[in-house]
Amino acid sequence: xxxxxxxxxxxxxxxxxxxxxxLAEALEMDRSTIKPDGVFRDYENYSSLTELSVLAxxxxxxxxxxxxxxxxxxxxVADLVRLITDKQKS
Amino acid sequence: MSLLSFNNVGIxxxxxxxxxxxxxxxxxxxxxxxxxxxxxxxxIGVRERRFADDNTCSSDLCFAAAEKLxxxxxxxxxxxDLLLFISQTPDYRMPATSVLLQNRLQLSTSTITFxxxxxxxxxxxxxxxxxxxxxxxxxxxxxxxxxxxxxxxYSQKDRKTAFLFGDGGVAALIERGEQYSxxxxxxxxxxxxxxxxxxxxxxxxxxxxxxxxxxxVVDEHGNIRSEEQGYMNGADxxxxxxxxxxxxxxxxxxxxGVERNSIDYFIFHQANSYxxxxxxxxxxxxxxxxxxxxxxxxxxxxxxxPLTIVSELSGKLNGQKRILLSGFGxxxxxxxxxxxxxxxxxxxxxxx
Numbered sequence: 001x002x003x004x005x006x007x008x009x010x011x012x013x014x015x016x017x018x019x020x021x022x023l024a025e026a027l028e029m030d031r032s033t034i035k036p037d038g039v040f041r042d043y044e045n046y047s048s049l050t051e052l053s054v055l056a057x058x059x060x061x062x063x064x065x066x067x068x069x070x071x072x073x074x075x076x077v078a079d080l081v082r083l084i085t086d087k088q089k090s
Numbered sequence: 091m092s093l094l095s096f097n098n099v100g101i102x103x104x105x106x107x108x109x110x111x112x113x114x115x116x117x118x119x120x121x122x123x124x125x126x127x128x129x130x131x132x133x134i135g136v137r138e139r140r141f142a143d144d145n146t147c148s149s150d151l152c153f154a155a156a157e158k159l160x161x162x163x164x165x166x167x168x169x170x171d172l173l174l175f176i177s178q179t180p181d182y183r184m185p186a187t188s189v190l191l192q193n194r195l196q197l198s199t200s201t202i203t204f205x206x207x208x209x210x211x212x213x214x215x216x217x218x219x220x221x222x223x224x225x226x227x228x229x230x231x232x233x234x235x236x237x238x239x240x241x242x243x244y245s246q247k248d249r250k251t252a253f254l255f256g257d258g259g260v261a262a263l264i265e266r267g268e269q270y271s272x273x274x275x276x277x278x279x280x281x282x283x284x285x286x287x288x289x290x291x292x293x294x295x296x297x298x299x300x301x302x303x304x305x306x307v308v309d310e311h312g313n314i315r316s317e318e319q320g321y322m323n324g325a326d327x328x329x330x331x332x333x334x335x336x337x338x339x340x341x342x343x344x345x346x347g348v349e350r351n352s353i354d355y356f357i358f359h360q361a362n363s364y365x366x367x368x369x370x371x372x373x374x375x376x377x378x379x380x381x382x383x384x385x386x387x388x389x390x391x392x393x394x395x396p397l398t399i400v401s402e403l404s405g406k407l408n409g410q411k412r413i414l415l416s417g418f419g420x421x422x423x424x425x426x427x428x429x430x431x432x433x434x435x436x437x438x439x440x441x442x
Contacts, residue, residue: 048250049133051325056332056368065333068326 016081022061023077026053036078062088092277093345096221100270100430103163105437106260106400107154108387109142113256115388121247121314130253135363139256139388141241142442148177148237149187151259151442153194156235158437159261160195165231167196172223172232173203176216176392178420179239180205191235202229209287210359210419211277212236212392214427218275220264232264238391243289245315247305251322254362256388260396269432271410274346276338277425286326287420291317328365331418335426336372339416342426352412353379353428355403359417360384360394369416391419404436 016036024031027045040046040054055071058064062084074080115131115138116124131137142151152175160167173195175188188203202223206216213236220232237259244251291302302317315321343350356375358366363384370380381402383394390397395415399407411431418424 048324049129052133052328052364055325055329056364059332060368060372066329068329071329 015085016078018061019081019084020077022057023054023080026050026057034077036076036081038077039075040077040080041075058084093342094218094222094275094277095346096225096273096275098268098270099221099224099264099266100273100432101217101262101434102265102267103159103263103435103437104260104396104400105155105159105162105440106258106393106397107151107158107440107442108256108258108397109140109146109151110441111141111143113139113141115139115253118253121252122249126249127253130249133362133364134254135384136253136256136388137385139241139386139390140258142239142257146239146257146442147181147187148179148239148257148259149175149181149191149194149235151239151257152235152237152261153191153259154440154442155259155261155437156191156195156233158440159263159435162437163263163435165263168198169230170195170197170233171201171229172220173197173201174206174216174220174232174234175203176206176208176212176234176236177238178207178209178391179237179242180207188235195233197233208392208423209421210361210391210394211417211421211423211425213395214275214415214417214425215277215423216392217262217264217427217429218277221273221275224264224266230265234262234264236260236262236392236396238393240320240389240391243320245305245313245319247314248308248319248321249311249313250324251320254389256390258387258390258393258397260393260400262396267432271430272346273427273429274342275425275427276342276345277423278334278338279421279423281421283326283330283422286323286330286422287320289318289320327419327422330422331361331365331424332368332372334424335369335416335418338424338426339373339414342414342428346428348412348428350375353414354411355406355413356380357395357398357413357415359419360387360389360398361419362389392417400436400439404438407431407434407436409433
């Protein structure tokens with residue numbers, strides 16, 4: 001149980017790192033300015049154009065195929081990490 | 091499963107026409123400043139496109155392409171028994187534009203004519219109809235005319251669509267013959283996504299009125315359009331396309347049982363260079379086999395696939411070729427086709 005929890009934590013953290021890196025690239029931002037509790041749509045570089053890059057990144061980097069209704073319900077960077085870890089588990 | 095296959099029918103020739111007027115997008119700063127539009131144009135990849143003038147319709151572009159094709163291929167007009175006109179920018183609400191073209195092209199009054207209104211996937215749908223009717227027998231030659239004047243559909247004051255669309259028309263001659271081997275089609279539709287690309291008024295659900303033609307600011311970015319101009323939700327469409335188009339591509343390849351390596355060219359609807367680049371990477375296709383015209387003609391809706399063939403594959407379709415077509419858009423509808431060509435005639439592009 002404890003081992004599983006630790007493993008989950010490590011996976012989560014690695015995934016978070018990977019997502020932040022990929023999100024920074026998609027939005028052409030410095031990775032240090034992206035925080036887990038950041039509301040990604042509020043980032044200055046987020047626009048209808050860079051949104052395409054985020055969707056493309058989720059698909060190509062993480063194999064995430066998502067309906068826009070679900071994507072629109074995600075608010076923070078941590079929500080994106082949770083999306084990826086949940087989808088990859090199922 | 092809407093999967094079709096045909097034997098001994100194929101496209102024997104293609105010709106295209108575009109308006110003379112070239113719009114240089116980077117200089118198209120009527121309503122937006124150059125710095126703002128640069129970012130949009132860099133992403134969508136449309137450097138130039140063609141705009142029809144007020145007096146030129148889709149049918150005029152198709153007529154010019156058809157005349158070129160009929161004359162250069164030396165076709166007996168009396169042998170054309172079927173004329174399909176594919177467009178969402180017809181001349182009138184009635185009668186059907188295909189009937190007007192039957193007369194203008196001096197085809198027999200026994201010609202079967204009708205219009206197909208579907209948008210970006212429609213060339214594939216139109217081909218499948220022509221292939222089916224030719225296979226049924228009794229039809230000697232079919233003329234598929236596909237034209238759009240999308241420049242007249244979208245507001246030039248809506249940044250989401252003002253830099254994307256262009257105009258064009260094509261003519262394709264379809265014939266039976268043992269020189270053509272098998273072609274395969276997969277055609278799909280999802281009407282639950284009808285609102286993603288739409289002109290909400292001007293039909294019979296919401297008829298034209300002073301209100302529907304009045305321009306309004308429609309969002310917080312200050313984009314302006316009327317209800318009789320096109321709207322597009324780019325992110326939703328993108329998200330749908332990157333998921334479903336590769337899935338349909340794989341499905342048809344499996345149904346056809348052909349090797350990807352045996353396909354000479356992959357011609358995608360020219361949606362925008364960002365979508366097209368993504369699809370090519372996701373499907374791991376070789377760049378040299380993906381002709382593109384998005385940079386010079388923009389998104390011409392249903393016309394973009396055959397226009398890209400005429401523009402980019404002239405001189406490259408001698409002998410036997412197998413090409414894959416992929417169309418997707420408004421509806422939403424989408425489809426994939428693998429067709430066999432044998433010495434397909436390609437005319438030079440006509441300027442109208």
